[in-house]
Amino acid sequence: MEVINNLTKAFASQENPSSPLHEFQSDNWKTFAGLGLPAIKHEEWKYTRIRNAYADNLVIATDAQLSAATLSAHQLPGTDHANRIVFLNGRYQAGLSSFQDDSASLVVKPLETAAGDEDAEFVNLHLGHSQKYHPDGINALNAAFAAGGVYIRVNKGKSLNQPVVIYHFTDSSNGYAFSQPRILVNAAEASAASIMETYVNIGGGESLTNEVIEICAAQDAVLHYVKIQNEGAKSSHSGTTHIRQLGKCLTHAVTLTLSGKLVRNNLNMVMEAEHGESHMYGLYLLNGDTLADNHTIVDNAMPHCFSNELYKGILDEQSTGVFNGKIFVRKDAQKTNAYQSNKNILLGDHASANTKPQLEIFADDVKCSHGCTIGKLDEDALFYLKARGISEQKAKALLLHAFAIDILDQIQHEAIREYADKLISERLSFDF
C-alpha cells in the first residue's frame, strides 16, 4: 500500500531523537507497523471501513498557512472571549491560539515542551493511556506523530472563566489532507473547565482526521466536554476522547455529529475513584452517505459511581448510524449505577441504524440498565399535530427537534447551545 510508504516517509522526516517524546513516538510507530490499519473483520470496526479512508493519495501536509481572516470566519458564534486553541493539519499553532484566562489558571503549551519540563511526570504517566482501551493501529499511528500535539493544564482550584475552544483546521487545497491532532489535558484537583472541539475542512478537497484527546480529571474537578462535527461530506474522522477520573469528580461529554463521510468517535469514561459521576450524550443527525459510528466505554473500577448515557440518532436518506455502548463493572465496583440508552429514528428508506449495548458486569450489587430503539416518527403524535392544522413537514420538524432537544439541552455553554440548536433547526427546517 502506497499510503503506508507515505506514512513511513512522513514519520521518518519528523523523527527527532532529541525530543522527549521520541521514545513514545517510535514505540508507537513500531506498534502501528505491526498492527497496520484496522480491518472490518476486527469486531470493533465491523461497520466502519476506516481502512478505506486511508487511501493512497492521502497527503501528510505540514507546511500550510492559516490566515487570521479564515480563522475568524470559522469562529463559533458567541465565543469572542473564549480561550482559543488552533490546530492546522493536526499540528498545534501557538501563534494563532489565544487565551483569556490568565496563566495562573490555564497553561497551554506544545506537548513536546510539556514532556520535557515540570509537567514531564504527568505526561509520562498519562500520555497514551487510551491505548489500553483501543489497542489498534490508528491509535498508535496518532501517537507516532504526537510531537505536534498540545498540552493543557487547568490549575488546582481554578475555574476557567471562559471555555477552551479547540479548532481543528485541515487544509485540503493540495489534495486529500491528513490531520492527526493529539491533546493531553490535565484538569487538576478542584478545577473546573469546559473544553470544546470543532473541525473545519478548508480548501474544498477531501480530508481525514485521526485524533486522540486524553483528559485526566483529578479529585473534585468538573469537566465539560463538547465535540461538534459538521465538516461536510468530504471529511472523514476517527477520534478518541479518553476521559479518566483520577479522583471523585464530574465529567460530562456531548458529541454532535451533523455531517461527514465516515465518522468514528470513541468516547471513554474511565472511573477510577469512588463516587465519580459521568454523563455522555450524543446526537447524530445524518443524511446522504454519511456513516457515523459512536463507540463508548464506561469503565467502573471503583464502588459508588454513577454514569448516565443517552445517544440519539436521526437518520435520513441512505445514512448509517452505529452505536456501541460498553459498560464494564469490575469486581470491586459495587453500588455502581450505570444507565445507557440509544434511540434512533429512521427517516430515509435506505437509512440504517446498528446499535449494540454491551454490559460486562462482575460485581453483584449494581444497578445497570440499557435500552435501544430504532423506529419511525410516532404516528399518533404526527396525527395530533396535523389535526391542529400543522403541515406534515412542519409537524415532522417539530417532532424531530423535540427528539433532539434533550441532547442539545446538555450543552452548558449558552452560545454554543444556541449555535448547535441553530444548526440542527436549519437542517430540520424547523422554525419557531
Add this chain to the structure above:
Amino acid sequence: MLKIENLQARIEEKEILKGINLEIKPGEIHAIMGPNGSGKSTLASVLAGREDYEVTGGSVDFLGKDLLEMSPEDRAKEGLFLAFQYPVEIPGVSTTNFIKTAVNEKRKYLGQEPLDAAQFLKTMKEKMKLVEIDQSLLSRSLNEGFSGGEKKRNEIFQMAMLEPKLAILDETDSGLDIDALRIVANGVNQLRSKDNAFLVVTHYQRLLDYIVPDFVHVLYKGRIVRSGTKELALELEEKGYDFIKAELEKETV
C-alpha cells in the same frame, strides 16, 4: 355545515361504519351516543382524517367542500377540530409554541396576518380564563405528565384558541371528575355561537346535563339507529343501551 351521507369505513379488514347519515347546521349541538364498540370514536377519527381508517363509501361535505379529499391539516385549517379522547404526550414540544404555530398556520391559510407575540399572549390569557387553565401548564411540554383532566382541559383550550366552525369532542368526559367536567362544559358553552357547531361523542348522558344538545343520535353497530332530542339521552340513561338493542331486535324479527 356538515353533511354525512352513507359513510362507510373500515380498519384493516373490519368494517366499522356501515352507512352513517347525519346533517349538522350552524348553531347546533349534536350528541352521538352508543355502547362501546359501536363506532363513535371511529366516526370522530374518520372526520378528522386519521389514516388508519379506510373510507369505503359515502361522502362528507363540510362547508361546501369534500372533506374526505382533504388532508388532516387542511380540515383543521378549514375549521374542523377534534378534541382527542386520548391527547398525545409530546415531550420536547412546548405547549405554547405548539398552539402559536397552529394558530398562525391557520391564519396563514385563511390569508390573515400572523399574530405577533403580544396579540397572541393577549388572546391566550383570555382563553385561559375560559377553561380555567394555568399558565404553568402551558409552559410545559405538550401534555407531558398532565393528569387526565389537565389533558382534556388543554384540548378545550386549544379549541378556544383555534375557534373552529365545527368541533368534535371525542369522549371528552371520559376520566373527568365532576369539577373538571363542569369546567370543560362551561368552556364549550361559552364558545357556542350561532355560527359554529359541536358534535359531542359520549358514552354517558352526564356530560349532556352540562352541554345541552339539540339532537341526540344513537350509534349502534356502525349505524345511527335512533335520532331524537335531548329526551332520548335521558331515556337511554334510564333504560340503558340494552333497551335499544332489544327494540332493534324486535324490529328485525
